[in-house]
Amino acid sequence: MTKRVLSVLCGIVAFSSAFAQTKNLIGVASFKSSGRTEYVTAIQDVVYDATLKVRGFSLLEKDKLNQVRAGVGQEGQDASALAQAQSLGAQYIVTGNVLKANVETKPSDLPLGITNTTTAELLFDIAIVDVSSGEEVATTRFNAAGKGKHAFDDAMKELTPGIDKFIRENLKNPVSIAQVEEKNAAGEAIRVLIVAGSLAGLKEHDEFRVYEITDLTVDGKKMHRKRTLGKIAVAKVEDENFSVCLVKEGGAAIAKKVEANAKIKCEIITE
Incomplete structure (x- = not known):
């Protein structure tokens, strides 16, 4: 899979702007494959279900996702489609490339004679693309085999926990600290207000890692570094958009960086 994967979103321009939501949106693009449609669809449905479990996001509707084309492995990207996806609130697009989804029934020699045996072989790639940059956040390959009457289903059951873990760990919705609500006598932050709520x-009790983003140029390439400052936990969900958090670690560093208007973000670590 290449680092530039998005000629993904050509069909997204047909979406109504009224569909945009305050929540960040995830799209699961139609997976590339030359295999049988029912198996490819089943794989994509498992990925779709995994994204449903990620808090802080909404999914673009399945019927509208039929207009999205994956284009994984292609060079270049459609800048206008990316801009349109951003305007609709889409933060990530999940793409896939099914390399193998074979289910075969063949005769097998057994001690009691010849019988038919069904086998399944699966091999596919999944990538998560950041709409704002058009670059992959993460990519991985899954493979499994199954045997017997439910060969395909058994192979997918084996892969499902890994798919859930990959999606959960790589689909993050960073939130900002609006302000330091309270400090102790030493000037350390003990309560902060974050821009995320119901x-x-x-x-x-949901916990967040607080980190500072700094920009570095390494070998001519611009990169983002996330340096952990501390940890906070939700004490009260105020409304749809705000929550008050208690600072569990790094109160001094958090107060200093917020007051300096540094680029501070919070990333949920509670599953």
Whole structure:
């Protein structure tokens, strides 16, 4: 899979702007494949279900996703489609390339005679693309084999936990600290207000890693570095958009960086 994968979103321009939401949107693009449609669709449905479990996001509707084409492995990207996807609130697009989805029934020699045996062989790639940059956030390959009456289903059951884990760990919705609500006598932040609330599915005791983003240029390439400052936990979900958090670690660093208007973000670490 290449680092530039998005000629993905040509069909997204047909979406109504009224579909945009306050929540960030995820799209699961139609997977590339030359295999049988029912198997490719089943693989894509498992990926779609995995994205449904990620808090803080909404999914573009399945019927409208039929207009999205993957284009994984192609060079170049459609800048206007990316801009349109951004305007609709889409933050990530999940793409896939099914390299193998074979289910075969063949005669097998057994001690009691010849019988038919069904086997399944699966091999596919999944990538998560950041709409704002058009670059892959993460990519991985899955493969499994199954045997017997439910060969395909058994192979997919084996892969499902890994797919869930990959999606959960790589689909992140960074949120900002609006302000330091309270400091102790030493000037350390002990309560902060973050820009995320019930709309993001937050609950009391949800924990976030707080980090500072700095831009570096390495070998001529611009890169983002995330340096951890501390940890916070939700004490009260105020409304759809805001929550008050208690600072569990790094109060001094968080206060200093917020007051300096540094680029600070919070990333949920509670599953």
